[in-house]
Amino acid sequence: MGAAQETLGEEQPWSEVSPDAARRLLVAAVEAFAERGYHATTTRDIAGRAGMSPAALYIHYKTKEELLHRISRLGHDKALDILRTAADGEGTAAERLSAAVRSFVRWHAGHHMTARVVQYELDALGDEHRTEIVALRRQSDAAVREIINDGVRAGEFDVPDVPGTTLAVLSLCIDVARWFNVAGRRTPDEVGALYADLVLRMVGASPQA
Amino acid sequence: MGAAQETLGEEQPWSEVSPDAARRLLVAAVEAFAERGYHATTTRDIAGRAGMSPAALYIHYKTKEELLHRISRLGHDKALDILRTAADGEGTAAERLSAAVRSFVRWHAGHHMTARVVQYELDALGDEHRTEIVALRRQSDAAVREIINDGVRAGEFDVPDVPGTTLAVLSLCIDVARWFNVAGRRTPDEVGALYADLVLRMVGASPQA
DNA sequence: CCTGAAGGTGAGCAAGCGCTTAGGCAAGTG
DNA sequence: CACTTGCCTAAGCGCTTGCTCACCTTCAGG
Known part of the structure; x- marks a missing residue:
């Protein structure tokens, strides 16, 4: 304890x-x-x-809020770094999307305490700090949308609503921080693999990319 | 305001x-x-x-916590009712899963304030009240798993990991309460339709069930 | 050995918290 | 009419909160 x-x-x-x-x-x-x-x-x-x-x-630290901001900033930097690395990597869109989801989810599960603070305490931030963080989140969204768009353009994916699907994919990954429990039956790696598969299905990629 | x-x-x-x-x-x-x-x-x-x-x-109300409990109880009752109605309904597993997701998401979007309290303030409840609510949540999980299992048994779905997929489906729907915004571009109906489609893809149902 | 910066403490302030109490008022009942 | 009952308020109690302040210790540099 x-x-x-x-x-x-x-x-x-x-x-x-x-x-x-x-x-x-x-x-x-x-x-x-x-x-x-x-x-x-x-x-x-x-x-x-x-x-x-x-x-x-x-x-x-000047205030309690500054502590939260520092945590939130470092966490968002890390999350964005994970997604950008995957988006800028080599391979097909399916491979990159799979890698992005796998590592993003693994981070949210393995660092679920940090992730929980990062993802769910956003509106405890002051106005200035919040707008700074929201800008980072838009970049994360852009990174994922980029991969999905690549896949659609290459004919790998079948996605009728790209912005909506992007939102859903990120939402799915982020919510891992809420329910993941160290005492549970799944390891971060297992959840990452499961989610990568689910997301490839969501974008209509041919199985086992 | x-x-x-x-x-x-x-x-x-x-x-x-x-x-x-x-x-x-x-x-x-x-x-x-x-x-x-x-x-x-x-x-x-x-x-x-x-x-x-x-x-x-x-x-x-006796305390502030009792207020939260009343809200949480009513909300969980409603959410469970939505899922059970869909699970016990007529039609193929794909139709029932689609209906369940559609109405569950529509509720989370349309009543996103209530849903946010219901889904994200769980551990502000006292111990007794929380265990009562957790029991309701397990029933929601069971309702969704039931539909997915039916689909697998009938050969409609292709789901390697039923408990994991159930968790992911519920997680996806619940997180709508976090990001949904009345000022946004999508109506609850549109989000419900999008998510129903995405979930059918996740379980490997043949398109447009 | 002295000095000043860096990093820490114990005590405590002003404000705000959940909640209680004493009492007021209007409506219904004998 | 008197009396009860249901609903509400003004005032405020005891406590905790984020944060500050005066002071103490450790240690490197001259």
Whole structure:
């Protein structure tokens, strides 16, 4: 029940965050936000999980909202990077779409705590921070739509409604963060494989691309 | 920005809730919870939207959590009713699955405020109330799995992983409540039709069932 | 050995929270 | 008429919240 066990699925070291105390606070915040939601989490809880006094938080972050923003920004950067890598990769549209869904889903399952905060606490952000993040999300949407459009143009896919299908594919992947449970029966890899297959069916790709 | 405009998409009268003051409070709570989340909503806000003093809330509901529970219970009852009606209906498995997805999605889009509260504020419930609601959700899962199993048995569907696909179908539909926007380009009917088609593809039904 | 920056603490403030209480008013009943 | 009942409010209690402030410790550089 402690932080250590809960974090097993999240081997990511958040290595880009320094100094060490700031990273420990950020990791603690991810856990707390994921478990109870942003608004139900107190700054005392975050500081306590990081083994510090409540005041220590404000040495490294101006406000509680800035902590959320940092998490959201890093998470969206990572998510967008995953999708762009797949979109810009080699291979047929089906192969790239499959790879995109597989790695995107694997990230959402393997880092489901981070992903939950990233995907479901968007409107806890302040106005400026939210518009910044929304811009990143539009880029994610564009990356997926790009692959699907390629597939349609190449005759690989049969998609009557490209924007709608793009939305559905992303929605399907994102919602993994809501239901995925480390104690469940499926590994992130298995869910990724299942979802890649389902998405190829959604776009009408010939089976087993 | 007032309550009236926001509620346009939700013509549902919550007719099962009486007396009138209790219903007004419940509608106000749905709006507030959907916009800001359960924890970020204050009892003063709810009472204010209903045109009452903060104390009036406690004449009709014991706690703020009881309000959430009532909303969640009514919403889950409605959602389960939609799925069971489709599952128990006439026609091929493809027709029943299509009808289930279409009406389930239409409800999530048309009542997206209620649905958002119902689907995304589950762990704000107290322990007892949550287990009660989780039981209802398992029944929803069973209803969808039943249709898919029927289709597989009849040779209509090609589904390698029935539990996983069931989960994905429900997940896809539920997430509509997160992104659907009344100001957006799509009507609930259009989203329902699109999603019914996508789901039939996911289960490998022959096109246009 | 002194100094100043960096990183931490304990105590606590102002504001806002969920919820309670005492009491008021209108309608229905003997 | 008196009295009860149902619904509502004004005031406010006890507590928690995000955040601040005065102060302490550690340690590198001159």
